[in-house]
Amino acid sequence: MKPIINFEDFSVVDLRVGTIIAINDFPKARKPAYQLTIDFGDLGIKKTSAQITTLYKKEDLMHKQLVAVVNFPKKQIANFMSECLVLGAVKENDVMLLHPEQPIKNGTPVL
Template sequence: MTDTITFDDFTKVDLRVGTIIEVLDFPKARNPSYQLTIDFGALGIKKSSAQITSLYKKEDLLHRQIVAVVNFPKKQIANFMSECLVVGAVNKKDVMLLKPEEPVKNGSSVN
């Protein structure tokens, strides 16, 4: 477990649901990754780099809803600017993406 945070700390994390609308290989990444383009509805389109190639094929990710942190600062990864952080559960060394059980509106908040 990591350091304990307050509820106020938690409320600062903006978790939203979005739909992946484009998946590209990311050969310049240090570890095998994809470049994802994600539609967050009224929040707009954001890009993210994700090390999820071991469990997911590009075609399986397209049109899939995911959960991401949308209020982190942008981060340069190789020649790519990541604008959000897709979240998942780690099983051994693989990341399994978190998603809603049923489709929801893009941009919906996660509470």
């Protein structure tokens, strides 16, 4: 387990629901990954990369909703600029995306 944090530490993390609107292969990534374009409603469109190629095919990801951290600074990954961090659970070294059980408005905060 990681160190205990207080509520104020957690409260600055901005978790939002978004919908994947575009998926591309990311051949320059060190580990197999996709480049995702995600619609966060009023927060706009953000891009990220995700190492989810073993559990997800591109066609299965289109229009899928997921949860992401949207208030990280941009990060250069190979020749790509990542603007958010999608959340997932690790199962046997594979990442399973966290997502709402029912469709919900893009940009909805996760509490």
